[in-house]
Amino acid sequence: MENGINTYVNKVGHSYKTRLRGINKYGLMLAFISICLVLSFITPRFLTIQNLMIIVTQVSINALLAFGVTFVIITGGIDLSIGSMVAVAGVVAATFAHPDTYPVVVPVAIGLLAGLLFGAFNGLVITRSKVPPFIVTLGTMTIGRGLALILSKGRPVSNLSDSFNFIGGGKILGVPTLIIILIVAFFICSVILHKTVIGRYMYAVGGNEQAARASGIQLSTVKMIVYTLCGGLAALAGILLTSRITTGQPNAGTGFELDAIAAAIIGGTSTSGGTGTMTGTLIGALLIGVISNGLDLLNVTSYYQQVVMGTIIIGAVVLDSVNRPGTE
Amino acid sequence: MPLEPNNILEVRGLTKTFSGVKALNNVQLSLRKGEVHALMGENGAGKSTFMKILMGLLTPDSGQINFDGYPFKVGSVHDVLKSGISMIHQEILAVPELTVAQNIFLGRETNGRLFDWLNDRHLEKQARELLEQMRVSIRPDARMKELSVAEMQMVEIAKAISNQAKVIIMDEPTSALAATEVTTLFGIIRELTRKGVAIIYISHRMDEIFALADTITVLRDGNYIGTKPAADLDEAALITMMVGRELDTLFPESESQQGEEVLSVNNLSSKGKFSNINFVVHAGEVLGMAGLMGVGRTEIARAIFGLDRIHAGTVCIKGKPTAITSPQEAIQAGIGYVSEDRKQVGLIPGLSVQYNMTLASLSNYTSGLLIGSRKESEAATTMMADLRIKATGPSQKVVYLSGGNQQKVVIGKVLLASPSLIILDEPTRGIDVGAKAEIYKLIARLKAAGIAIVLISSELPELLGLSDRVLVLSKGKQTALLSKDEATQETIMRYAMQP
Numbered sequence: 001m002e003n004g005i006n007t008y009v010n011k012v013g014h015s016y017k018t019r020l021r022g023i024n025k026y027g028l029m030l031a032f033i034s035i036c037l038v039l040s041f042i043t044p045r046f047l048t049i050q051n052l053m054i055i056v057t058q059v060s061i062n063a064l065l066a067f068g069v070t071f072v073i074i075t076g077g078i079d080l081s082i083g084s085m086v087a088v089a090g091v092v093a094a095t096f097a098h099p100d101t102y103p104v105v106v107p108v109a110i111g112l113l114a115g116l117l118f119g120a121f122n123g124l125v126i127t128r129s130k131v132p133p134f135i136v137t138l139g140t141m142t143i144g145r146g147l148a149l150i151l152s153k154g155r156p157v158s159n160l161s162d163s164f165n166f167i168g169g170g171k172i173l174g175v176p177t178l179i180i181i182l183i184v185a186f187f188i189c190s191v192i193l194h195k196t197v198i199g200r201y202m203y204a205v206g207g208n209e210q211a212a213r214a215s216g217i218q219l220s221t222v223k224m225i226v227y228t229l230c231g232g233l234a235a236l237a238g239i240l241l242t243s244r245i246t247t248g249q250p251n252a253g254t255g256f257e258l259d260a261i262a263a264a265i266i267g268g269t270s271t272s273g274g275t276g277t278m279t280g281t282l283i284g285a286l287l288i289g290v291i292s293n294g295l296d297l298l299n300v301t302s303y304y305q306q307v308v309m310g311t312i313i314i315g316a317v318v319l320d321s322v323n324r325p326g327t328e
Numbered sequence: 329m330p331l332e333p334n335n336i337l338e339v340r341g342l343t344k345t346f347s348g349v350k351a352l353n354n355v356q357l358s359l360r361k362g363e364v365h366a367l368m369g370e371n372g373a374g375k376s377t378f379m380k381i382l383m384g385l386l387t388p389d390s391g392q393i394n395f396d397g398y399p400f401k402v403g404s405v406h407d408v409l410k411s412g413i414s415m416i417h418q419e420i421l422a423v424p425e426l427t428v429a430q431n432i433f434l435g436r437e438t439n440g441r442l443f444d445w446l447n448d449r450h451l452e453k454q455a456r457e458l459l460e461q462m463r464v465s466i467r468p469d470a471r472m473k474e475l476s477v478a479e480m481q482m483v484e485i486a487k488a489i490s491n492q493a494k495v496i497i498m499d500e501p502t503s504a505l506a507a508t509e510v511t512t513l514f515g516i517i518r519e520l521t522r523k524g525v526a527i528i529y530i531s532h533r534m535d536e537i538f539a540l541a542d543t544i545t546v547l548r549d550g551n552y553i554g555t556k557p558a559a560d561l562d563e564a565a566l567i568t569m570m571v572g573r574e575l576d577t578l579f580p581e582s583e584s585q586q587g588e589e590v591l592s593v594n595n596l597s598s599k600g601k602f603s604n605i606n607f608v609v610h611a612g613e614v615l616g617m618a619g620l621m622g623v624g625r626t627e628i629a630r631a632i633f634g635l636d637r638i639h640a641g642t643v644c645i646k647g648k649p650t651a652i653t654s655p656q657e658a659i660q661a662g663i664g665y666v667s668e669d670r671k672q673v674g675l676i677p678g679l680s681v682q683y684n685m686t687l688a689s690l691s692n693y694t695s696g697l698l699i700g701s702r703k704e705s706e707a708a709t710t711m712m713a714d715l716r717i718k719a720t721g722p723s724q725k726v727v728y729l730s731g732g733n734q735q736k737v738v739i740g741k742v743l744l745a746s747p748s749l750i751i752l753d754e755p756t757r758g759i760d761v762g763a764k765a766e767i768y769k770l771i772a773r774l775k776a777a778g779i780a781i782v783l784i785s786s787e788l789p790e791l792l793g794l795s796d797r798v799l800v801l802s803k804g805k806q807t808a809l810l811s812k813d814e815a816t817q818e819t820i821m822r823y824a825m826q827p
Contacts, residue, residue: 195698197690204687207676214635214665214673215688215741216656274678 027319028268028280032287039294046297053176059289060182061086061237063282065260066267067189068233070281071226073264074193076206076273077133079227081122082234082260084144086253089115089238091148094157094248097164104163111239112232118144119231120224127220141257148250157248168243178240185236190278198225206273262309263288266316287312335394336361336494336526337413342391344377351377352388355552357545359495364517364527366541366558368570370788374550375530379497383415384408396494414488415497422480424473429455431472432487458486462516478509485516496520497528502536503622514540532620534563534825546570564818571788571817579793580772586796587611589647590749590780591663593632596641601627602804605641609749609780614771616795617784618820624804625784626668629751633665634658635673646748659688664742666735668754668784674738675726682708682722684737689745711740715770732763739770749780756790768794788817802826 040047065082072079093111096102118140125136170177193199201222204212213219237256242248267284269276288309295305337359344352352374359365369375380386382393384405393400395411422431429452430437437446448469455468464482472480481501488496498517502510517527517540531537537544537558544561546553546569553569561569590611597603602624609615617625630636632643634652642649645661652658658665667673676684685708686693693704708722715736719729726737735755742750752771756764771794775781785791791798798815800808800823808823 191698195701197694197699200683200687200690200699203679203683204676207678208672210673211676212687214633214655214667216654216659216745217687218654218656274676 028266028283028287032283032290035287035290035294039290039297043294043297046294051293051297053179055286055289055293056182057176057178058293059285060178061241062256062259062263062288063182063285064185064233064237064240065256066263066281066285067185067278068230069257069260070264070267070269070276070278071189071193071202072133072230073261073269073271074202074206074273074276075223075226076209077126077223077226078137078261078271079119079122079133079230080137080257081118081140081144082230082237083253083256083258084141084148085115085118085231085234086238086241086256087148087250088118088144088151089235090242090252091152091157091248091250093164093239094160094242095151097160097242097248099159099161101161104161104167107164108167108239111242112235115231115233115235115238116228117231119228119234122231123224123227126227127223145250145254148252152248152250154250156250158246160243160246160248165243165246168240169246178244181236181240185233186278186282189233192229193278198222202226203274206275208274259288262313265313268316271317284316334360336396338392338394339382340392342378342381342393343389344381344386345389351550352381353550353552355391355547355550356555358555359526359528360543361494361526362521362524363542364521364529364540366529366531366537366544367547368530368537368544368566369547370570370786373547373570375547376499377550378547379415379499379528379530382408382413382497409491412492412494413497414491414493414495415499416481416484416488416501417499422472422483425471427452427469427471428459428466428475428483429468431483432458432468432490434487436491454490455486458490462486462489462519464512464516478505481505481509481513482516485513489520493525495526495528497530499530500532501529502531502533510536532825534566535827537566538563563822567818567821571821579790580769585612585776587613587778590645591632591782592644592647593628594642594644596628596631596643597639598627598631598636599639600804601631601636602801605801605806607799607806607809609782611748611778611780612775613797614775614781614783614795616791616798616815617782617801618788618791618798619801619824621786623801623824625801626753627804628801629665629753629782629784632658633663633751635665659745659747662746662748664688664745664747664750666738666742666750666752666755668757670731670734670738670757675734677727678725680723680725681712681717681719681729681737684726685711685740685744688741692744707744708740711744715740715743716766730759730763732759732766735759735763735767736770739767743774747779749782750774751782751784753784754786755783756785756787764790788820791815791820792817800824 045051065086069079069082089111092114093107096110097104097107122137122140125131126133166177168178172180193202201212201217204215204217205219205222209219238253241252263285264276264281265271265284266287267276267280267282269281291308291312292305295308335358337357339355339357342352342355343350355374355378367375367378377386381388384407395413423434426434429448432455433451437451452468459466459468462482462485466475466479466482472483475483501513505513521527529540541558543555544558544566545555546566548570588611590609592608593605596605605628607615619625627636631638632652634654634657643652644650650661652661671677676687682705686704690699693700693707705722712719712722717733717736717740719733726734729737756767771781771783783791783794792815795815796812798810798820799806800810800820802824807826810819
């Protein structure tokens with residue numbers, strides 16, 4: 001009986017929400033393109049190959065972190081420790097990257113391994129205990145920072161091999177390696193999220209955990225994979241950053257988690273789980289990059305930039321909350 | 329309307345329609361001061377709609393309510409409480425972190441002045457007096473979450489009394505109480521009625537009704553059936569009033585064609601939920617599971633499906649003992665479960681019809697590491713057509729479908745995992761009559777296709793119309809396993825209420 005009412009409400013709500021959803025789906029792309037257009041009119045320096053490459057290069061580290069955290073947020077979780085993982089993986093990789101010691105594969109592999117293990121540890125604590133991911137990763141964020149300082153004895157690890165420095169700082173056929181790695185990572189992450197069983201399960205777990213479980217999905221397996229994946233991507237970002245700045249900094253990546261989460265949210269990933277796309281996150285990261293680059297070019301001080309960025313994040317979430325299905 | 333001087337509440341011609349379906353049709357009630365008036369009816373008879381109207385939660389389409397000699401304008405819950413009608417809800421509505429005293433006086437601490445100082449000491453003193461008056465020993469400064477369900481129930485009653493209620497509605501107040509607590513509650517009720525408070529008492533327990541009630545009013549399918557003094561009725565006469573309707577042609581005829589044994593359950597027990605459950609289901613058979621709400625039917629289903637733990641007993645699938653500890657294993661063993669709670673356990677609202685339907689069988693559509701989009705959408709589209717799911721397409725989100733279509737999506741999901749046994753838990757709850765008939769036809773088709781079905785339902789006509797045998801439960805125990813010939817509404821009700 002009451003169901004009749006619900007159906008009615010749904011119908012009414014439908015047209016209104018469909019309209020807003022339509023705005024949101026293409027709106028992000030539209031907002032991105034129009035901001036780029038406006039900037040290219042205001043300042044001629046914006047729309048040059050060189051400047052665009054700078055933007056994408058600057059964005060790439062944040063985008064990689066955002067891809068990882070998108071997986072996590074889609075399952076209804078959160079990972080605050082990615083910034084610390086950047087430092088841990090960076091320091092670990094740098095330790096093995098001094099000239100004439102190991103081939104370049106070794107520091108990369110060990111750095112990645114460190115991130116994967118760190119992520120797996122997050123997943124393990126989250127699935128074994130009933131502690132919410134926010135608290136667990138808040139803890140491991142601090143643990144990770146401590147580990148980075150311990151491993152580096154609090155000092156930057158410098159004097160790295162040229163081949164290591166090439167990974168994040170070099171160019172192939174004039175294209176910065178960071179951009180190439182970003183494109184490859186984006187492609188792989190998109191396929192994982194949208195084309196594989198585990199990707200589908202991420203949406204299911206975040207959309208309705210109980211229903212996912214009743215459909216035969218092992219929640220703990222999905223969560224373990226998601227946090228491990230996020231750790232792996234954070235480690236990749238850490239290795240690339242270390243290579244780019246040619247130093248393993250124990251203080252690197254501080255606050256990066258917030259930028260990555262912001263990119264995912266601006267890109268339409270709902271913090272309540274169950275929705276989000278890799279394309280959205282990529283555009284979210286690019287949008288952040290374009291706006292801060294534009295504001296730089298317009299000589300707006302970084303103080304104001306932060307106010308603008310914060311406003312954009314809230315705006316994106318407001319749009320998301322009007323958008324969320326099932327909020328009658 | 330002539331008003332009896334002793335009547336505190338007079339309801340006449342109350343009608344409420346939900347999108348064309350009459351939930352209440354011309355319902356009446358006369359409540360005398362100081363009486364316990366039992367309101368009886370099956371699930372879905374309209375009792376809760378009626379009470380929700382009285383409490384100001386719903387607005388009636390038509391009808392008159394006179395309260396305490398004056399026409400009663402149904403307004404907000406706040407106004408209703410102030411005028412002296414209180415309700416003790418089946419699910420307790422209390423703030424767990426606040427104290428007993430704070431809960432009792434919640435919303436009335438300072439006569440509505442929001443910035444007055446709170447005096448907890450004073451509230452606690454008042455609460456202590458109140459509780460002593462009721463002869464219950466609950467500390468007024470204890471936090472609500474520290475109390476047992478029975479104690480919380482008592483606090484709710486204290487709240488109603490402190491509200492100077494003239495009418496208290498009690499909806500299944502004993503469902504969570506132990507025998508001694510029930511005695512205490514009855515003592516309090518008798519004390520209240522001596523002071524002239526009228527009680528509307530809703531319960532499925534016959535013994536309580538006959539021990540307490542002065543008058544009994546029966547509703548059936550939203551219609552007023554009659555009001556009689558409790559002394560003029562016996563259990564059998566009351567049950568006939570409650571269920572006395574004919575089975576209609578909603579249910580397709582189907583021959584029982586029992587095949588091999590698919591599921592057998594032996595001495596299945598789960599602490600505090602159910603014990604010693606034994607039954608067998610065969611291919612092409614529908615086993616009905618009857619009983620009042622909360623007697624353990626859903627818990628049995630969840631345990632068989634691996635959602636909850638089993639503490640003792642065995643489950644055999646096609647004769648083989650099978651230990652099922654997760655839904656994943658249950659699905660692999662060929663069990664499908666359509667939960668009573670479509671929204672919480674059945675569906676992922678933000679995902680499409682297709683994604684919901686293929687979720688339990690996703691590995692069937694993969695090629696290599698990736699999901700084969702074509703294979704997946706073919707499976708979903710075929711199932712949608714087969715179940716006549718009305719949606720704009722396989723990519724529509726399920727949150728926008730009607731209740732009946734959502735239910736079909738859940739059934740479709742279960743079917744795509746090709747089960748040999750399906751447990752349907754209240755498959756027609758909250759869906760309209762037309763969609764119900766379609767679900768019934770579907771059940772008959774599944775049965776004809778040789779699938780074993782366990783059907784849990786609170787609607788007796790549905791259970792009788794579809795089941796080949798009926799298992800009856802009462803308070804977590806199996807009280808009867810009736811053949812189709814033995815199963816009637818009366819026998820089922822009798823066994824379901826067996827203590």
